[in-house]
Amino acid sequence: MNNLLSRRRLLVDGMLGAGMLALGGCDPLEQNADIDAVLRSAETLTMRAQRLLLRHRPLAREFSAADISPTFRVNGTQAPDSEEYAALRESGFADWKLKVGGLVDRPLALSLADLKKLPSRTQITRHDCVEGWSAIGKWTGVPLGLVLQAAGPQPAARFVVLHCADELEKTFDGSGRYYESIDLIDAFHPQTILAYAMNDSDLTVGHGAPLRLRVERQLGYKHAKYLMSIDVVDSFNGLWGGRGGFWEDRGYQWYAGI
Amino acid sequence: MNDKLRLPPRRSTILVRRHAVTTRVTHWLNVLCLSVLLLSGLQIFNAYPRLHWGQYGADDDPAVMTIGANESDGVSRGFVTIGSVSVPTTGVLGLSKTRDVWTPRAFPAWLTLPSEQDLAAGRRWHFFFAWLFVVNGFVYLAYGLQSGHFHRDLAPRRDELAPRHVWREIIDHARLRFPQGEAARRYNVLQKLSYVVVVAGLLPLMVLTGLTMSPGMDAACPVLLDIFGGRQSARTLHFITASLLVLFVVVHLAMVVLSGPWNNMRAMITGRYAIRQQEPDA
Numbered sequence: 001m002n003n004l005l006s007r008r009r010l011l012v013d014g015m016l017g018a019g020m021l022a023l024g025g026c027d028p029l030e031q032n033a034d035i036d037a038v039l040r041s042a043e044t045l046t047m048r049a050q051r052l053l054l055r056h057r058p059l060a061r062e063f064s065a066a067d068i069s070p071t072f073r074v075n076g077t078q079a080p081d082s083e084e085y086a087a088l089r090e091s092g093f094a095d096w097k098l099k100v101g102g103l104v105d106r107p108l109a110l111s112l113a114d115l116k117k118l119p120s121r122t123q124i125t126r127h128d129c130v131e132g133w134s135a136i137g138k139w140t141g142v143p144l145g146l147v148l149q150a151a152g153p154q155p156a157a158r159f160v161v162l163h164c165a166d167e168l169e170k171t172f173d174g175s176g177r178y179y180e181s182i183d184l185i186d187a188f189h190p191q192t193i194l195a196y197a198m199n200d201s202d203l204t205v206g207h208g209a210p211l212r213l214r215v216e217r218q219l220g221y222k223h224a225k226y227l228m229s230i231d232v233v234d235s236f237n238g239l240w241g242g243r244g245g246f247w248e249d250r251g252y253q254w255y256a257g258i
Numbered sequence: 259m260n261d262k263l264r265l266p267p268r269r270s271t272i273l274v275r276r277h278a279v280t281t282r283v284t285h286w287l288n289v290l291c292l293s294v295l296l297l298s299g300l301q302i303f304n305a306y307p308r309l310h311w312g313q314y315g316a317d318d319d320p321a322v323m324t325i326g327a328n329e330s331d332g333v334s335r336g337f338v339t340i341g342s343v344s345v346p347t348t349g350v351l352g353l354s355k356t357r358d359v360w361t362p363r364a365f366p367a368w369l370t371l372p373s374e375q376d377l378a379a380g381r382r383w384h385f386f387f388a389w390l391f392v393v394n395g396f397v398y399l400a401y402g403l404q405s406g407h408f409h410r411d412l413a414p415r416r417d418e419l420a421p422r423h424v425w426r427e428i429i430d431h432a433r434l435r436f437p438q439g440e441a442a443r444r445y446n447v448l449q450k451l452s453y454v455v456v457v458a459g460l461l462p463l464m465v466l467t468g469l470t471m472s473p474g475m476d477a478a479c480p481v482l483l484d485i486f487g488g489r490q491s492a493r494t495l496h497f498i499t500a501s502l503l504v505l506f507v508v509v510h511l512a513m514v515v516l517s518g519p520w521n522n523m524r525a526m527i528t529g530r531y532a533i534r535q536q537e538p539d540a
Contacts, residue, residue, distance in 0.1 A: 042386035053478035060477040063313065071318045126314060126489065128473045130377065132306035133316035134489050217477045251378030255475025258385065 047255035051185070054257075059191055060216035063124045068136045068199065069135040072127070074206035075179065076167035080226050085165045093210040098194070099153050102161075102232035105152035112196060112210050118142045121193050129220040130252065139214050142194030145188040148232070150155065153184070156234045159244070162213055165226035168246055180224040180253075181244040182215055191216045219256035221247045269437075269534050274443060276531030281407065281509030287527055291391035292503065293384055295464075298308035299500060301380030301535040309497055313488035322494055327353040327362035334360065392465060402457075402468065404417045411445060412454055418447040460503050460527040467496040 079085075084090030087094045093112050100108040122140040148160070161181045186192055193214045196203055205210040208225025215222050222245070236242065241249025248254045277285075307325040308315075315321070324339045325347075336352025338345050346427040349355075354366035356373070371383055402408040417423065427448050430436070437446055444452070469475045470482040470492035486492040514522045523529035 036382070039382040039386045042382075043388055043390050044387060049296050050472075050474040050478065054474060058477050058480075061480050061483060067321065069314045069316065071316070073316045073318075126473070126476075128471075128489060129306070129316075130381075132302070132471075132493060133308075133310075136314045136315045138477060158427050219473060220263060247378075251376075251382075253381070258469075258472035 009026045027207060028077075037219055043253050043255065046253075046258055048157060050255070050257045054217070057189060060125055063126065063136050065138070066122060067136050068138060072137050072198075072207070073129075073133065073219065074204075075129060077168055077225065079205045080164075080166035081163065082167070085226070088165075089205065089209070093232070096210050098227060099229035100147060100151045100169050100232075101229065103154040103157040104148075105154060105234050108147070108151050108173065110147070115142050115147075115194065115196060115211070118183045120145055121190070122192055123193070123214070123216070125191070125214070125216045127220055127223065130256065138199045139193065139195040140197035140200075141193035141211070141214065143190060144192045144213070145190070147194065147230070148184075148187060151232070153232050157184065157238055158234050159180045159183050159232075161231040161233055161236055161239065161244075162227055163229045163231065165228050174247075175240050175249070177240075178224060178226070178242065178246045180213065180222055180246070181233075182213075182218075186215055186218070189215075189217070217257060221245070221252065222256050234250065261395055268355050272535055273530040273532050275529055276525040277529050278401075278405065278407065279529065280398070280401040280405075280528055282529060284394050284401070287390070287394045288398075291387045291394060292507075294371060294387040295391060295498060296504065297369065298380045298387070299496075301370040301372065301375075302377060302384060303497065304364045304370060304375060305377040305380075309494040311487070311488035311494060313483070315335070315490035317320035320356050323497075325352050325364035336362075336364070388465075388468065391521070395461060395465075398457075406528050412450055414450045414454075423447065434516055442531075452509075456503070456506055460499055460506070463499045464496065464503070467492040467499060471496065 095109050097109040098115065100110070104150045119142070120140055121143055122138065124138045126134050126136050126137060128134050144160070160183075161180045162179060164178040164180075167174070167176045168178050182192070191214070194211050195208075195214045196211050198204070198207050203212060208227075211227040212225040213227065215221050236244045240246075243249050244254045245252075280305070291382070303434070308317075308321045309323040309400065311322055312403075318455055321339070322341070325337075326339075327334055327336050329335075334348075334353055336347055336348040336354065338347050338351050347353075350366055351364060353360060353362050355361070356363070356367040361367075363375060372379050374416075402412075424447055425447050431448060436442070437444075451506055454522070466482065467486060469479075470486050476483055486495055521532050
């Protein structure tokens with residue numbers, strides 16, 4: 001019995017030791033660029049698999065009014081602190097215009113009133129943060145596809161880049177400014193809307209006034225707030241970190257379907 | 259003939275083929291995948307250390323479980339709250355030392371991958387090894403069905419499921435009396451049942467509850483939300499199922515050690531398992 005116990009102790013200690021070594025060894029591994037590239041290969045696989053499963057463009061589940069979260073957490077920027085935004089806010093966004101440009105035949109500048117005159121879509125959907133929490137809210141806005149059609153994307157167009165008014169990280173070169181991008185498949189999905197209302201009232205500053213993106217079927221950080229302009233592009237490689245978004249430049253997946 | 263009659267009954271050890279090569283390779287790949295998935299999963303959990311039930315759930319909504327830290331009289335404490343019961347866990351859960359500095363974080367640095375708080379990196383590890391885990395699982399599934407491994411080795415026979423037989427095996431296990439000789443060639447019924455629960459229950463449940471947390475998968479396959487009662491319920495079930503797997507691994511390792519660690523390890527590495535054979539008396 002004594003023998004068994006000591007052998008057991010040896011084995012258990014040995015396994016614990018090996019485990020510790022493995023754990024300690026993972027941090028240097030993590031910083032290795034090759035390992036990172038291998039890990040990132042799974043992101044491509046995930047996107048391809050989900051695109052295959054979503055090829056018939058199903059809708060994200062829409063809930064009933066009874067399912068709406070009693071409180072909807074304000075995440076990311078609480079209020080952009082630029083003077084430009086303060087002035088727009090002061091005037092109730094009467095002077096704000098959404099610029100639509102890039103690879104389009106007819107660049108647009110749309111006021112909030114212009115957007116509200118366009119056909120709208122209302123959807124009660126679940127917002128999923130990459131951290132793990134979820135909140136259900138009711139969103140009203142213009143389908144992004146309608147706006148893009150009005151602008152007339154050129155044949156080279158592949159992505160829609162959304163530029164925002166908020167700086168989530170203070171930097172000298174402006175690389176802390178929030179931006180996001182989606183491809184045309186997601187841009188023309190019927191539930192992808194430029195939302196100006198939440199739970200039947202105008203968007204609050206916390207939730208992205210005057211306009212935010214809703215791209216259901218992807219995680220919260222894709223739903224850019226405080227939209228200022230939309231750029232239709234063939235590539236986002238040259239933009240800031242080159243990965244297509246504020247959080248993407250900081251290591252998060254561009255395709256945020258999981 | 260005469261010689262043999264004079265000798266007392268002899269016991270000899272023979273090596274039998276215990277595990278097929280597919281079983282062994284998928285087993286060790288599974289060890290790797292589940293280890294990385296657990297540690298990176300705890301990293302992801304740390305980004306929002308609260309579990310809810312239902313379709314939605316965030317800070318102000320009622321929580322099933324919370325791991326956190328609070329401060330009173332200038333002293334910080336770590337705690338775990340399950341339902342209405344709160345347990346102090348300072349040092350391990352809620353509040354622990356990272357590089358000698360007290361840090362509020364749900365699971366401690368030595369239990370997360372990477373050890374620093376880094377959700378983006380945790381997700382990269384998690385999803386890469388989730389794919390490997392799923393592919394490995396399908397290889398094992400295909401092999402198990404095609405080779406008859408499930409039917410032959412894992413499915414309990416009718417007589418093994420008789421309450422009297424199950425009870426006797428429970429007693430034997432409690433006394434650390436493990437099958438010897440011919441009986442050791444096969445899994446006993448408690449082994450069979452626990453492997454079936456893990457292979458057919460817990461592991462698929464991990465994948466399905468994981469996929470239910472994906473907004474893309476919820477659109478592609480909305481029935482997932484109905485099966486698990488919502489994304490937040492699925493997240494809670496993902497955590498509970500992972501905890502049950504950890505429990506299984508603890509018991510599994512204890513059994514490996516208690517029933518002959520070297521023989522068991524050799525069997526899962528080389529495929530050969532030693533059993534003592536009682537030679538026929540004459």
